[in-house]
Amino acid sequence: MPDISLEKVLFSYPGGVEVYPEPGLTLALESGVTALVGENGAGKTTLTKLLIGLLRPRSGDINVAGLDVSKTTVAAMAKTVGYTFQNPDDQLFERTVKAEVTFGPRVLKRPPADVERGVAAAIKACGLAGKEDVHPHDLGLSERKWVAIASALASEPSVVVLDEPTLGQDYPSRQRLRELVMRLGSEGKIVLVVTHDMDFVGEACPTTVVLSHGAVRYAGPTSNAFGDRALLKEAGIEPPHVTELAQAIGLRQCVNEAEFLATWRR
Amino acid sequence: MAGGLSLYQEGASLLHRAHPLTKGVFTLSVIALAFIVPSLYWILAIALILLILVIVAGVLRRLIAVALALLLPIAVLLLAVQGFANPANHTVLFAIGPVVYYTEGLYIAAIAALRITCLVVATFLFSFTTRPADITEALMQRGLSPAMGYVVQSALQIIPQTLDMAGRIQDAQRSRGLETEGSLPKRARAYLPLMLPLVLSSLVATQERAMALEVRGFGLPVKRVRRYEFADSAVQRVTRWALALAVPAAIVARLLGWK
Ligand SMILES: Nc1ncnc2c1ncn2[C@@H]1O[C@H](COP(=O)(O)OP(=O)(O)OP(=O)(O)O)[C@@H](O)[C@H]1O
Ligand SMILES: [Mg+2]
Numbered sequence: 162m163p164d165i166s167l168e169k170v171l172f173s174y175p176g177g178v179e180v181y182p183e184p185g186l187t188l189a190l191e192s193g194v195t196a197l198v199g200e201n202g203a204g205k206t207t208l209t210k211l212l213i214g215l216l217r218p219r220s221g222d223i224n225v226a227g228l229d230v231s232k233t234t235v236a237a238m239a240k241t242v243g244y245t246f247q248n249p250d251d252q253l254f255e256r257t258v259k260a261e262v263t264f265g266p267r268v269l270k271r272p273p274a275d276v277e278r279g280v281a282a283a284i285k286a287c288g289l290a291g292k293e294d295v296h297p298h299d300l301g302l303s304e305r306k307w308v309a310i311a312s313a314l315a316s317e318p319s320v321v322v323l324d325e326p327t328l329g330q331d332y333p334s335r336q337r338l339r340e341l342v343m344r345l346g347s348e349g350k351i352v353l354v355v356t357h358d359m360d361f362v363g364e365a366c367p368t369t370v371v372l373s374h375g376a377v378r379y380a381g382p383t384s385n386a387f388g389d390r391a392l393l394k395e396a397g398i399e400p401p402h403v404t405e406l407a408q409a410i411g412l413r414q415c416v417n418e419a420e421f422l423a424t425w426r427r
Numbered sequence: 428m429a430g431g432l433s434l435y436q437e438g439a440s441l442l443h444r445a446h447p448l449t450k451g452v453f454t455l456s457v458i459a460l461a462f463i464v465p466s467l468y469w470i471l472a473i474a475l476i477l478l479i480l481v482i483v484a485g486v487l488r489r490l491i492a493v494a495l496a497l498l499l500p501i502a503v504l505l506l507a508v509q510g511f512a513n514p515a516n517h518t519v520l521f522a523i524g525p526v527v528y529y530t531e532g533l534y535i536a537a538i539a540a541l542r543i544t545c546l547v548v549a550t551f552l553f554s555f556t557t558r559p560a561d562i563t564e565a566l567m568q569r570g571l572s573p574a575m576g577y578v579v580q581s582a583l584q585i586i587p588q589t590l591d592m593a594g595r596i597q598d599a600q601r602s603r604g605l606e607t608e609g610s611l612p613k614r615a616r617a618y619l620p621l622m623l624p625l626v627l628s629s630l631v632a633t634q635e636r637a638m639a640l641e642v643r644g645f646g647l648p649v650k651r652v653r654r655y656e657f658a659d660s661a662v663q664r665v666t667r668w669a670l671a672l673a674v675p676a677a678i679v680a681r682l683l684g685w686k
Contacts (some may be wrong), residue, residue: 176437215598239604252599254624263604268620298631312603 170221194346196366200397242312247324249305259293289313363416447565461545508535
């Protein structure tokens with residue numbers, strides 16, 4: 162059984178159009194890191210909110226890590242799923258970074274030792290050490306994104322959903338994010354990353370799902386997705402620079418610098 | 428958009444098309460009348476008119492949701508407290524063991540509950556069918572100063588804006604494990620963690636709005652240009668005057684002994 166599955170999911174916003182065309186969205190994801198990419202308005206954020214139950218489908222089945230989402234409250238899903246909103250300001254409401262990060266494990270009534278461990282690890286992994294007492298609103302967008310990520314990680318969820326974590330991140334921040342995502346993947350977690358940053362996808366996400374106008378256009382190894390010009394064009398995606406470079410000079414398909422160098426040297 | 432900054436719901440009904448002033452006068456007078464008229468039957472008549480208008484406006488389903496969340500608890504509380512404990516009680520309606528429920532209390536509670544229902548329904552009916560911006564615009568076309576117009580506009584936005592913000596904060600909190608759905612005790616417990624962030628972010632929002640206004644040159648001494656005209660008619664003008672005069676008339680009638 163796949164770790165996340167959506168079966169013929171139909172959804173529309175009140176008064177809005179259908180996000181996923183008939184017969185609905187069907188998708189299966191295994192554990193490890195998966196990138197979810199597609200043009201603006203493709204339905205990526207909607208999909209992630211359906212996974213945790215913040216949005217409820219009109220029809221169709223959604224299963225996440227053995228949980229039937231339709232029969233589970235959002236709060237109960239939060240025991241398993243760490244969710245970060247695309248806009249950190251939709252997520253942050255506490256008065257200090259520490260309080261914000263602690264909120265999840267605290268309301269989930271984790272044992273004090275687990276709370277402390279989870280919070281400390283999340284703060285460290287997200288580069289927030291020393292900022293525990295700062296008001297999240299006094300931080301910049303990039304750091305608020307990190308507070309949001311730390312808040313989702315603090316309860317040590319086995320499924321992690323990150324909606325555009327790469328937005329507005331500088332180079333060291335991107336490196337940290339890459340390490341974090343790859344580590345979570347290697348720990349056997351299910352990690353879903355929504356992003357427009359294809360360099361990041363090539364570096365950190367072995368699997369890619371391409372969503373375009375609400376339909377899954379591709380789901381499989383990232384390298385194949387980047388090889389398909391027509392697919393990328395349709396979904397408004399520019400492949401990573403190394404992929405284009407390798408193609409331009411007639412090298413074998415590659416998705417990140419390491420692969421490029423390995424191919425180049427051969 | 429439905430959520431956003433107002434409760435307004437797009438539509439083409441009679442109520443949607445009516446002049447904002449007509450709807451405003453109607454809402455205020457109906458609320459006043461519901462509290463002035465003396466007997467249950469008069470209030471029922473007003474409630475019936477409101478119900479018909481709600482159906483005409485096509486907002487019945489949304490209103491039922493509001494009624495269940497807001498009015499039902501109030502009504503139940505009133506009926507219980509008055510029926511069991513009003514000092515005027517003496518006619519027994521029924522008894523459960525030693526606990527007696529009285530007719531007088533039931534009557535008093537029914538009147539109070541229906542008045543509150545009229546108040547809430549009239550207010551929501553108005554909000555569902557009138558764009559907040561139109562109210563301000565219409566008032567300013569009648570000579571209201573822009574500064575007062577802004578005050579009116581802000582006041583109209585307080586409820587929808589707060590609801591919107593509360594929804595966002597609750598989404599953030601339940602996505603991290605705070606139970607906000609399900610039984611009443613569970614929802615009551617989620618209330619406290621919501622209140623503080625809600626009050627704080629409301630304050631921030633107010634401040635940001637004030638800054639945004641200044642940046643746009645609000646308060647500069649320039650002549651305003653009308654955005655658009657609202658369709659008005661003789662019927663509407665007469666309705667407005669009739670409604671506006673009905674309120675003092677009803678008060679005078681009550682003073683003269685209308686029962
Ligand atoms: N609250 C809402 N009300 C109505 N329509 C909405 C709402 N949120 C999103 N939509 C619409 O639903 C569709 C899917 O939106 P969604 O936010 O899932 O896209 P996305 O892939 O996350 O885009 P982006 O890359 O811009 O974040 C879009 O057409 C969008 O306009
Ligand atoms: Mg999105």
